Amino acid sequence: MTGPLHSSSGHNAAAGGGGKTIEEMYQKKTQLEHILLRPDTYIGSVEKHTQTLWVYEDGAMVNRSVTYVPGLYKIFDEILVNAADNKQRDPKMDALRVEIDVDGCSISVYNNGDGIPVEVHQEEGVYVPEMIFGHLLTSSNYNDNEKKTTGGRNGYGAKLTNIFSTEFVIETADGRRQKKYKQVFSENMGKKSEPQITKCKQGENWTRVTFKPDLAKFNMIHLEDDVVALMRKRVVDMAGTLGKTVKVELDGHRVPIKSFCDYVDLYMKSANCDRPDNFKKIYEQVNDRWEVCVSQSEGQFQQVSFVNRIATIRGGTHVDYVTNQIATHVMAFVNKKNKNANMKLHNVKSHLWVFVNALIDNPAFDSQTKETLTTRQGSFGSKCELSSDFLKKVEKSSVIDNVLSWADFKLSKELKKTDGSKKSRISGIPKLEDANEAGGKDSHKCTLILTEGDSAKALAMSGIAVVGRDYYGVFPLRGKLLNVREANHKQIMDNAEIQNIKQILGLQHGKQYDSTKGLRYGHLMIMTDQDHDGSHIKGLLINFIHSFWPSLLKVPSFLVEFITPIIKATRGQTTKSFYTLPEYEEWRNNLGASASSWTIKYYKGLGTSTAKEGRKYFEDITEHKKDFLWVDDQDGNHIELAFSKKRIADRKQWLTNFQPGTYIDQRDKHVKYSDFINKELILFSMADLQRSIPSMVDGLKPGQRKILFCSFKRNFVKEAKVAQFSGYVSEHSAYHHGEQSLAGTIIGMAQNFVGSNNINLMYPSGQFGTRAQGGKDAASPRYIFTKLSHITRSIFPKDDDILLNYLNEDGQSIEPTWYMPILPMVLVNGSEGIGTGWSTYIPNYNPRDILANLRRLLNGESTVPMHPWYRGFKGSIEKTVNTKVAGSTYTVTGIIEVLDNTTLRITELPIRRWTQDYKDYLESLAPDTKNKDKVPFIEDVTCQGDNEDVYIQFTLSEKNMNIAMEEGLVKKFKLTTTIGTSNMHLFDSDGKIRKYDTPEQILEEFCHLRLEFYCKRKEALLKSIKLDLKKLENKVRFIRCVVDNEIIVNNRKRADLFLELRQKNFDPFPKKKKRAEPAAVGALEEEENEESPEAAGAEPSDYEYLLSMSIGTLTLEKIQELNAEKQKLVDDVEELENMSPKSLWLKDLDAFEKELDVLDQMDLAEELQREKRINAGKKGGSKAAPKKPRKKAASKKLDSDTEDDDFEPAVAKRGAQPKKTSSKANDSASEDGDYVAAENQKKQSKKASAHVDEEVDMPSLKDRLAAFNISDSSPDHSAMETEVTELTEQQNENKATEGASKRGGRKKASSSLATIPSDVDEEVLEVQAQKKGRGRKPAAVVKPKAPAAARKRAPAQGKVTQKKIDEMLKATEDNNTSASSPEKKVRKMRSSPFNKKSGSILQRGSTASASSGTTVEASPPSGSSAEPVGAAQPRRTARATKKPIYISDSDPEDEVELIDDSDFDADGDSDE
Known part of the structure; x- marks a missing residue:
């Protein structure tokens, strides 16, 4: 048990306590004693501190060193804040007065407003004023549930002031109780007087606290000046924080501050007193x-x-x-x-x-x-x-x-x-060939040659062998220099090229250079290729120096360029060098007939020059060296204009003012910086812009146009590898960028997934990318094949080719300035790109909407606003109101479905939100096995779609489902994007950059230009037909002369015959010769096969068309045919002259729309097949439906050369002629299932064909111009076809039957002419009689009737006796009994590829369709020039009704959208 407590002194002695007792060591103090003993815990230090603070002196705030006691300052502040807090309790408070009596060491603080209640506190038994000011831990701020904006909190406040004062007087008036209270505390709140209660007036409310600080406790004798200054500053603080509703007085004077803004001015006044x-x-x-x-x-x-x-x-x-x-x-x-x-x-x-x-x-x-x-x-x-x-x-x-x-x-x-420094030797810089005298006493004589790559360095090193290594150094640049004006600091610091140049030259950042004596080299020479990219490298180097050391550019001869010829012309021992293309053009134009004696060589890069040429350059270095010259500050202004992003608007104007033909005259010894920018660098900027922004006319960028040009040039109808074809394009179109970039452009033109092209101009055979990764999942170019899409030639008719303006580069003819499609392809496939000064974004539009608007324009009607449309997209595209920007804004929304309370399914994503990226996003919301702490929003994700269709299903909790529903499913799961039409910049037909506000504006401008070209086409066709007619007349006359023995052909010299023909005024038909041109090294030979009936200066070869006729042409049958054909041509000329350009255009549009019908049927069939696959997958079926075997390709080639001879390696035989066809469409082995009927007709026509003499027969105008519906019938035409033949009615019926079976029941209008497929260029076919021999009949072909008569000539009506030639000529037969006899190379014009009136899958309007888009009717007979324009065709819409369409198992053709991200500072081809 514990014993009783006791207090024996012996027991309470502390061990080691120095004689102190426990009572002396461990003491208990009252709270008042504790405050006085440890004041720093409550009021801060009571020792003097020196600190720089703001004080109020002489009406201003002064920031100076102040010595004060924080505790004394604090007890004053407690009373002052208490007085100010009353403003929050009583908003009527309007006076605060403070008096500081320095001599009397007394401070008084007064405020009006509701005073302290003069009432006895029932629990404490004392008056409330006494309780507040004289009892610790009393406060009105203890209720934390009550929100107060006062300064008090812990119940100390004014009591601390009382404790540290020798005298503390409380006075307050309680007007409500009409009592006035006064009480005096003294001796550090140790003593207090009895309260004095007197009467006051009703409404008299105020409080005054007067205290005398116990200065001894603050180690002070009197109130020192610094302390008083701080106190006065706090009074001014109150004036600033209380605002104008409270009048603050200090020592009887009102503080001249009425707001917080005025209060801040006190500080500004002090801070600005010594500042300019x-x-x-x-x-x-x-x-x-x-x-x-x-x-x-x-x-x-x-x-x-x-x-x-x-x-x-x-x-x-x-x-x-x-x-x-x-x-x-x-x-x-x-x-x-x-x-x-x-x-x-x-x-x-x-x-x-x-x-x-x-x-x-x-x-x-x-x-x-x-x-x-x-x-x-x-x-x-x-x-x-x-x-x-x-x-x-x-x-x-x-x-x-x-x-x-x-x-x-x-x-x-x-x-x-x-920074670099001037030292004689530097190391650690790879590939630097330093001059021996660099950094030495003669360093100002040294020249550093900066070359464009290692090959240029090799050329420079060859030249240095001539001038020596003492004063010349060489350093190769790796690509283009960084645009330091727009680069961030890290990029500059991390750029090895910039740091190396600083070290090599000895440049020091921020230093002003008046001369080059402080540098390791006195001259900096730029040696780049003479092309646009070389100019850009020069500009970037100038920009680098101007950004950091602008004074260096003013030093004479510091910056120089080394120029090399871009062209050399050689004749014998004579060589001329040209440094600009305009200079060469001027020389060539003045040569005249002697031009052909010169041989020219293009030097596109420094690597073209040989080492010997390099040495020769340096032997005459003064002729190749040009000094840059600084004239005035405008030079610097022009440099900034070209490279600063702050000058975008100025740069646009700069490019807008560009005049073609601008170039620097290299004959001058000096180049002004302003001239370099305005005459050389601008050429790069324009080229960069042209690579980035497409043409309004054809919607193509240069790289795409080159691809199309080469496809047309070689009749690219047989598949070839993309890698192989890109090499061909590079060779035949003077493409100067990487072939990998070109391959990417080809792939882009062939892509057909949702969000790419509405109509792909190239055919994708292989993996060309999918919407899963936005095309980035395309296979390597060496594994995939391509060719022209069937529809391409219906968009770019062959008849327009001769009307285009073809460019010439490196001595070879290349692509035209622009192609002339039948509708604005820039709206069909859209475009995107970023170039110098401009960027562009044009959405895709529905080609059917475009066709309808074109027809409206041709009818003189107003266009209907078009909205973006993407082939295969199932979501919605809705126009939104946006008043902030010009143009229209559209919201593109995917599709999300609610299956139940916890399951959602997404079946469509917004345009260009790729499937894989979106799946990754959803998985980021799902549980993460690696991060257990992650709180998932969704529970599980499953995908059942493929590369074309989106089918993503996921589950989430009911709570999260409610959250998503409340926020909106589309918004929550990011299923919207926006596209706009506010940035539609394009090059117009004149090559000027223009902004278009609406797609209709593009359409209207295109319409005017296209009509002009139809006028030109009509003129060219008439000229060609009349030329054929004149040629035919000469042939008939020649035959007559030979038969009548007026011209003796046997045993005569050709020269004599030539003279006789000229004397008898036969028209010569010479090949149109090119003007005399210098022969370009490596240029491709162009055919010269155009003929012109010019009699002046005729040569023997100009009558070859007569002298080369075969003996068989002197027969009666041939004479009859020629006379019949002559009459046909006369009728044809009259008929064509009555046709209008609008009618020609409408026929092209009808043929194109029919091709769209085929694409729609393919899309619908594929959609049905995909739905079946997805449904099968959902049912869990793992067994795939058996595929029917493909038909073997025919081994027999066509008579005409339809292949691309430039491609030697064998490719897939998908495009080969099928050996036989089945009645089921899905058994077809043709390359494109929707062209099966055309293939069958081609095969049928070929079987019935007979060889015809090419030299005499003329094609029928109705056949050649069927695409324009000039004849009374509307035959089908292939995109590559020029000649057609007639078939018997039975053969047409057979074809219609076969075609219908292949199209799953789609009827084909019977035609009097056979359709020859698009992959046959100039095949000559004639209908032969069907043989009745043995052999298996073609599948699904009805047995023909009795053999038709040979179409080459009429059957003999008995044996023909000898007759006079005049009688023969009279015996002409009706046109219908004489078949056409095509002749190769009679003219270059080609008829339009298709002559079919187009329909839509889902017909709309008042005119009913026969079978919901699956029946294609023949076009009506053409009329005169006054025939009405066709009605606007329906839009290409989503298919609501899904009927089975049977097609072949080949892949469909689609479109591509190309994105160009060329940048002013970046190299690369922007046609990708």
Whole structure:
């Protein structure tokens, strides 16, 4: 048990206590004693401190060193804040008076408003004033559930002032109770007098506290000046924070501050007193609880802040809240303005001076001294969100300039770390060939040659062998230099080329160079290719030097360029060099007939020159060296214009003013910087722009146009590898970029997945990419095949080829300036690209909408607004209202379905939101096995779609489903994107960049141009037919002369015959010769097969068309045919002259629309097949349906050469002629299932064909111009076909039967002419009688009737006796009894590929379709020029009715969208 307590002194002696008892060592103090013993816990230090603070002196704030006692300052502040808090209790308070009696060491604080209740507290038994001021831990602020914006919190406050005072007097008037209270405390609240209660007036409410600090406890004798200055400053603080509703007086004088804004001016006045440029403040009263002001600070962050009128001299969470908003905005603005800045928040804060006056609910501080607010932002009780106007003012203030200047200083300091120096030897720079005298006493004589790559370095090294290594150094550049004007600091520091150049030259950052004596080299020579990219490299180097050392460009002869010939012309021992193409063109045009005696060689790169030529260049180095010349500051302005992003608008104007034919005259010895920019670099900018922005006319960029040109040139109807074809294009179209880039462009033109092309111009045979990865999953170009799509030639008719303006480069004819399609392809497939000064974005549009609007324009009607449309897209595209930007904005939305309370299914994604990316996004919301702490939003994801169809199903909890439904499923799962028409920039037909506001504006401009070309086409066709007619007349006359013995052919010299023919006025038909041109080395030979009936200067070969006729032409049958054909041509000329250009266009549009029908049927059939596969997958079936075997390809070739002879390797035989066909469409072995009927007709026609003499027979105009519906019938025509033959009615019926079976029941209108497929170029076919021999009949072909008569000539009506030639000529037969006899190379014109009236899958309008788009009717007979324009055709819409369409098992053809991201600073082809 524990014994009783006792207090024996012996027992309570502390061990080792130095004689002290336990009672002496462990003491208990009252709270009052504890406060007096440990004052720093409550009021802060009672020792003197010296600190730099703001004080109020002589009517201004002064920032100076102050010596004061924090504890004394605090007890004054407690009484002052108590008085100010009354404003929150009683808004009617309007007076605060403070008197500081320095001599009497007395301080008095008075405020009016509701006073302290003069009433006895029932629980404590004392008056409330005494309880508040004389009893510790009493307060009205203990209820934390009550939100208060006062300064008091812990129940100490004024009691601490009482405790540290020798005398403390309370006076208060309670008007409600009409009592006045006075009580005096003394001896550190140790004594108190009895309260004096007197009467006061009703409504008299005020409180006054007067105290005399116990200066001894603060180690002071009297109130010192610094302490008084601080106290006065706090009174001024009150005037600023209370505002104009409270009149604040100090020592009987009103403080001249009426607002927080006025208060801030006191600081600004002091800060600006010694500055030439004044600090400016930006003020905003955010709401009734927050006032904010900001100005700039120099070197360090400053803040002046108040919480409930308490001066938080160390800031706190309220200051951080405001400052972070400002600093974040400034940081983003500065980093955008100067990419090198790389500013952080703390960097920006050091330049801010922030003023905050806030009212916070129940504020919490770090200590009783209340110098730092610790309340969390969420507990402030209000928000302070700075307005955009306030932040914009900050952007325009000196704060930004201050931050930018500091950023530049920081960057300069870092860049100096990589400075070079003038030293004789440097090491560690790969591939540098340093001059021996570099960095030495003769360094100013040295020249550093910067070359474009290693091959150019090799050429320079060959030349240095001539001039020596002492004064010449060589350093190769790797590609293009960085555009330092727009690069960030990290890019510059990490760029090895820039750092190497600094080291080699000895450049020092920020140094002003008046001469080159401080450098390792006195001259910098640029040696690049003489092409656009070479000019860009020169410009980037000039930009680099001008950005960091602009004074160097003013030093004479510092920067020079080494020029090499771009063309050399040689004749014998004579050689001429040309340094610009315009210079060469001028020389060539003046040569005349002697041009052919010259041989020219193009030098597109320095690598073309030999080592011997390199040595020759340097032997005459003064002729190849051009000094750059600085004239005035405009030179620098032009450099900035070309490379600064700040000058985008100026750069646009610069490019708009470009005049073709601009070039620098290389005969001058000096090149002005302004001339270089305006006459050389601008050529690169224009070329870059042309690679990035397509033409309005054909919708193509140069790379795409080259591909199309080469496809047309070689009749690209047989598949070839993409890699192989890209090499062919590069060779035949003067393509000067990488073949890999060209292959990417070919792949893009063949892509047909959703979101790419509406109509793909190239055929994709292989994996050309899918919507799963947006085409990035395409196979390597060496594994995939391509060719022209069937539909391409119906868009770009062959008859227009001769009308185009073909370009010439490297001595060879290349692609035209633009092609002339029958509808604006830029709207069909859209386009996207970024070039110098401009970018463009054009959505895809429905080709049927475009066709309908074209027909409206041709009818003189107004167009109907078109909206974006993407082939195969099942979602919605809706126009949204956007008044901020010009043009229209559309919201593209996918499809999401709710299956039950926890399951969703997505069946379509927005355009260009690729499936794989979206699946990755959904999986990021699903559970992560690697991150167990992750809270998933969805539970599981399953995919059942393929590369074409989207089918993603996922589950989530009911709670998350409700969250998603509340937010909106489309928004929650990111199933919308936006596209717009506000940035539609295109090159017009004149090569000028233009902005189009609407797609209809593009359409109307295209319509005018296209009509002009139909006029030109009509003229060309008439000219060709009349030429054929004249040729035919000459042949008939010649035969007559031979038969009548007027011209003796046997045993005569050709020269004599030539003279006789000329004397008898026979028309010569010479081949059209090109003008005399110098022979280009490596140029491809062009055929000269055009004929012109010019009699002047005729040569013997000009009558070859007569003299080469075979003996068989002198027969009666042939004479009859010629006379019949002559009459046909006469009729044809008359008929064509009556046709209008509009009618010609309409027939092309009808043929094209029929091709669209085929594509729609293919799409519908494929969609049905995919749905079956998906449904089978959902049912769990794993067994695939058996595939029917493909038919073997026919081994027998066509008589005509339909292959592309330029491709030697064998390719897939998918395009071969089928040996036999089946009655079922899915058994077809043709390359494209929808062209089965055309293939069958081709085979049937070939079997019935007979060889016909090419030299005499003329094709029928009705056959040759069937695409324009000039004849009374509407035969089908192939895209590549020029000649047609007639078939018997029975054969046509057979064909219709076979075609119908192959198209799953689609009827084909019977025609009097056979359709020859598009992959036969100039095949000559004649109908032969069907043989009745043995052999298996073709499948699904009806047995023909009796053999038809041979179409070559009429059957003999008995034996023909000898007759006079005149009688023969009279015996002509009807046109229908004489078949056409095609002749190769009679003319270059080709008829339009198709002559079918097009329908749509889902017919709309008043005209009913026979079978919902599966029946194609023959076009009506053509009329005169007055025939009405066809009605607008229906839009190509989504198919609601799905009927089975049988097609072949070959892949469909689709379209491609090309994205061009060329950049002014980046190299590369932008046609990808």
